[in-house]
Amino acid sequence: MxxxxxxxxxxxxxxxxxxxxxxxxxxxxxxxxxxxxxxxxxxxxxxxxxxxxxxxxxxxxxxxxxxxxxxxxxxxxxxxxxxxxxxxxxxxxxxxxxxxxxxxxxxxxxxxxxxxxxxxxxxxxxxxxxxxxxxxxxxxxxxxxxxxxxxxxxxxxxxxxxxxxxxxHPDAADLYRRTYPRALAKNRRFEQRYPGDAAVIARIADLLAAEDVRLPDGDRLTVRRLQFAGGARFGMQHGFEELHWLLDTAFGSGGRLSDAFLEAVQTATSFAENPLWAALQEAAEYTDDTSGATRWAVRTEHERHPEFAETARPLRFTGEMFYPWMFEEIRLLRPFGPAVHVLQERADWPARxxxxxxxxxxxxxxxxxxxxxxxxxxxxxxxxxxxxxxxxxxxxxxxxxxxxxxxxxxxxxxxxxxxxxxxxxxx
Structure with missing residues (x-):
């Protein structure tokens, strides 16, 4: 080398x-x-x-x-x-x-x-x-x-x-209470930098809500999976630019989503490289002997933020947060689902x-x-x-x-x- x-x-x-x-x-x-x-x-x-x-x-x-x-x-x-x-x-x-x-x-x-x-x-x-x-x-x-x-x-x-x-002092609920406002601020900054992208994002979301669009591996591309894919890089130095250029070629001939766009979304959301990222983050890494069970704290906090709803326009991206639906909709996470749900209910974690x-x-x-x-x-x-x-x-x-x-x-x-x-x- x-x-x-x-x-x-x-x-x-x-x-x-x-x-x-x-x-x-x-x-x-x-x-x-x-x-x-x-x-x-x-x-x-x-x-x-x-x-x-x-x-x-x-x-x-x-x-x-x-x-x-x-x-x-x-x-x-x-x-x-x-x-x-x-x-x-x-x-x-x-x-x-x-x-x-x-x-x-x-x-x-x-x-x-x-x-x-x-x-x-x-x-x-x-x-x-x-x-x-x-x-x-x-x-x-x-x-x-x-x-x-x-x-x-x-x-x-x-x-x-x-x-x-x-x-x-691990506290998953407090962590997500802090994360959602930061994620919203990142979305607003993206919208200010690339105001023309809002219409493209809305068009994609409307298409996904109305039609059964499949990724190359056969998984259905849903609006909420798009929200995760779009925001997953928002915390990186060039995350806004990466999303902007992805959206630039989102549509191919006949008003369909392009093969390149679908391939990129699959790569960003399949967890082929890092399934433990989704499986362990909340239940296993935001816990200790005093925290109790997390019980999908991310879902609880998400429900408090209608601005991140799938029907909201402009559509907002959620970033690096992992939800229970992922272990149902994403093929390579599905086998992790039963075990992850058990971990979410566990309260007897060791001191960290x-x-x-x-x-x-x-x-x-x-x-x-x-x-x-x-x-x-x-x-x-x-x-x-x-x-x-x-x-x-x-x-x-x-x-x-x-x-x-x-x-x-x-x-x-x-x-x-x-x-x-x-x-x-x-x-």
């Missing part, structure tokens, strides 16, 4: 870390990168924790952008979190094999951040001889980072976080964060907080930052949630400078 030296690692880890000797194991995969000209140097390690949940690690094509910045100083370890990529991937076929919804729910509950931390520690000790490493957590990678700081801070030299400081340990944290942590972040509320992030010792934030309105990619590495460089100013990673 141009400019890169690549080493792949596979280790076995227990499916259930609470009973590591009593059940099956799964495969944990990590890819280690070094700059080709430094492959024999004893460089410090940085573990990249991908956003999600349910996102596999990046597949780099060269040593450029943000990965290239990290490679200037480190060996970069790209971990496929359990259930993703080459780490015993969980997909529709796997979920269809369970005999009951409870069995499937028990299985999915093993793919939370607490298990990912245990996996990372096992990898650090077995492959890297127990050397401390720096973690770099993007979005959901920040959730994992805070659980890492709670459970095994001795393994960490430092931590960098971008767009990913979760509330230390060690508040006392975080308040006395000794690991240097630097975090980028995107002021206009659609997905992770900036106020909640700053509240969390105030509850963790030795954590410094950088609040910026220059970048959106995908700042590490969109900035071409500048966000990473800024965090590195912040860490350097504080004396660098601990030894």
């Amino acid at each position: 141009p400019g890169l030296h690549v080493t792949d690692h596979e280790v076995a880890v227990p499916l259930d870390w609470s009973a590591p000797d009593d059940g099956p194991s799964i495969t944990l995969f990590a890819r280690e990168l070094t700059a080709a000209h430094r492959s024999h140097e004893d460089l410090p390690l940085v573990l990249f924790l991908q956003g999600g949940p349910g996102g596999a690690s990046p597949r780099p094509v060269d040593a450029s952008s943000w990965i290239g910045v990290l490679l200037e100083r480190h060996r970069v370890v790209l971990l496929d979190q359990r259930g993703t990529g080459r780490s015993s991937r969980v997909d529709a076929a796997r979920m269809a094999g369970f005999g009951s919804a409870e069995e499937g729910a028990d299985f999915l509950a093993r793919f939370r951040a607490d298990s990912i931390v245990r996996d990372a520690e096992h990898l650090r000790k077995t492959v890297y001889g127990g050397r401390r490493w720096t973690t770099f957590g993007q979005s959901y990678g920040g959730w994992i980072t805070l659980e890492y700081l709670s459970a095994a801070p001795e393994g960490l030299a430092a931590s960098m976080i971008t767009g990913g400081l979760p509330s230390l 964060y060690d508040h006392a340990r975080l308040a006395a944290n000794e690991v240097p942590v630097v975090a980028a907080v995107y002021f206009d972040d659609l997905y992770v509320d900036a106020d909640l992030q700053l509240q969390t930052a105030g509850e963790i010792a030795n954590l410094t934030t950088w609040v910026t309105d220059e970048w959106e949630h995908d700042g590490i990619r969109a900035s071409g590495g500048e966000v990473v460089r800024h965090l590195q400078r912040m860490l350097d100013d504080r004396g660098g990673p601990r030894r």
Whole structure:
């Protein structure tokens, strides 16, 4: 691979870390990168924790952008979190094999951040001889980072976080109360930037409401699926432009939706790449021992916002929120549905964060907080930052949630400078 030296690692880890000797194991995969000209140097390690949940690690094509910045100083370890990529991937076929919804729910509950931390520690000790490493957590990678700081801070030299400081007091209902106004504001900004698109969107929605329009995989394209597809990228640097140009060629001959448009919507909403993103986000990742059951908090909040109704005009896009209808209408999510419904009713979740340990944290942590972040509320992030010792934030309105990619590495460089100013990673 141009400019890169690549080493792949596979280790076995227990499916259930609470009973590591009593059940099956799964495969944990990590890819280690070094700059080709430094492959024999004893460089410090940085573990990249991908956003999600349910996102596999990046597949780099060269040593450029943000990965290239990290490679200037480190060996970069790209971990496929359990259930993703080459780490015993969980997909529709796997979920269809369970005999009951409870069995499937028990299985999915093993793919939370607490298990990912245990996996990372096992990898650090077995492959890297127990050397401390720096973690770099993007979005959901920040959730994992805070659980890492709670459970095994001795393994960490430092931590960098971008767009990913979760509330230390998980409350799904409060999260959605905060998210809907931000989503509405994003919609209004899009409408101001591209006022001519409202008529195109209304035309598409009216067509979908009146006719049975099918995606290439056979799923029906409904208005609410269109709402998710349109808003899924609103929190990214060029999300408005991506949607605008998608709408530009939405219609083909005879007033039908174009094949290219239907293919793009399917790609954005099929969850072929990341079904755990939808399956785990609310019930498994916005919960702890004090939160109780979530019971589809997103649906409850959605019903309070008629401006997001399928019949509303202008039609508003919902963004990165996952609803019960998805597990009925989307083919690759349907096998997850029974288990996810069980998870939504569960109230006996384990503790997620060690508040006392975080308040006395000794690991240097630097975090980028995107002021206009659609997905992770900036106020909640700053509240969390105030509850963790030795954590410094950088609040910026220059970048959106995908700042590490969109900035071409500048966000990473800024965090590195912040860490350097504080004396660098601990030894």
